[in-house]
Amino acid sequence: MKRVVLFLLTNLAVMLVLSVVTSLLGVNKFLTANGLNVGMLFVFAAVIGFGGAFISLLMSKTMAKWSTGAQVITQPSSSTEVWLVDTVERLSRKAGLPMPEVAIYDGEPNAFATGATKNSSLVAVSTGLLHSMTREEAEAVLAHEVAHIANGDMVTLTLIQGVVNTFVVFLSRIVGYVVDSFLRRNDGESSGPGIGYMVTSLICEVVFGVLASIVVAWFSRQREFRADAGAASLMGSAVPMQNALRRLGNLHTEPLPQNMAASGIAGGKGGFMALFATHPPLEERIAALDARRN
DSSP states (O other): OHHHHHHHHHHHHHHHHHHHHHHHHTTTOOEETTEEOHHHHHHHHHHHHHHHHHHHHHHHHHHHHHHHTOEEOSSOOSHHHHHHHHHHHHHHHHTTOOOOEEEEEOSSSOEEEEEEETTEEEEEEEHHHHHHSOHHHHHHHHHHHHHHHHTTHHHHHHHHHHHHHHHHHHHHHHHHHHHHHHHTTTOTTOOSOOHHHHHHHHHHHHHHHHHHHHHHHHHHHHHHHHHHHHHHHHHTSSHHHHHHHHHHHTSOOOOOOGGGGGGBSOOOOOGGGGGGOSSOOHHHHHHHHHHHHO
16 A cells, blocks of 8 residues: 555656646647647657656655665675675676665565666665575576666666657647547637547547557566576576576565566566566576577
């Protein structure tokens, strides 16, 4: 419940900020009595699309800590925490990265990396994963998360999200305006868009949003393959990463909060829902590592 409320409040806050920004810029007045200002609409769509994506990116590390209850390790208090910090430091140094924050949280087996930049990143791992895996398997998972940071995956996915969001907002309003204009073609007294615009824009935003989710999910799955390959490179062998993935397949994993679903190590769906999965099936990831070895 806490996660749901936090997710809703965050999105409401983002929409409020973006509404203020578009009002200050004056780009929310793309609909006039004389027609549709396409240029202004595109600027409006870009502010909404990229603004929302980048605000989410800037808040990602803080939101990840809040939603999972992750505690950053500043002074290791156990041998496990010492090993965890030392391992992340060694992997980061090998990847040419500054030391990220390292956190641990209570939960089912999972891990994630987040942060707006490579200089302000976070690697977090659950107690469930640490208790369920061997040290080598857990190290491979950490290497996978470090590879995400090294690849700049958080920023890349933000840019992709920004592009698709922009076109969802832009195209839905274009279609809404065209449909509304057709419905009002014989109404000489009307001086602006009517209910047809609002209803059509809303429906198109939902439909285009679903299609956009498929595009973003595809890119997310590709970055998982790259992060697996990066982990194999950091570990010096694909075997530990393959063993970690096999172990995950035999464990009950708990999904991360919705706003972090693409960040975790675990995931992957079958059938039609595979189109919306942020992670490829574990079998495909293991096979891809096999192909890399050959």
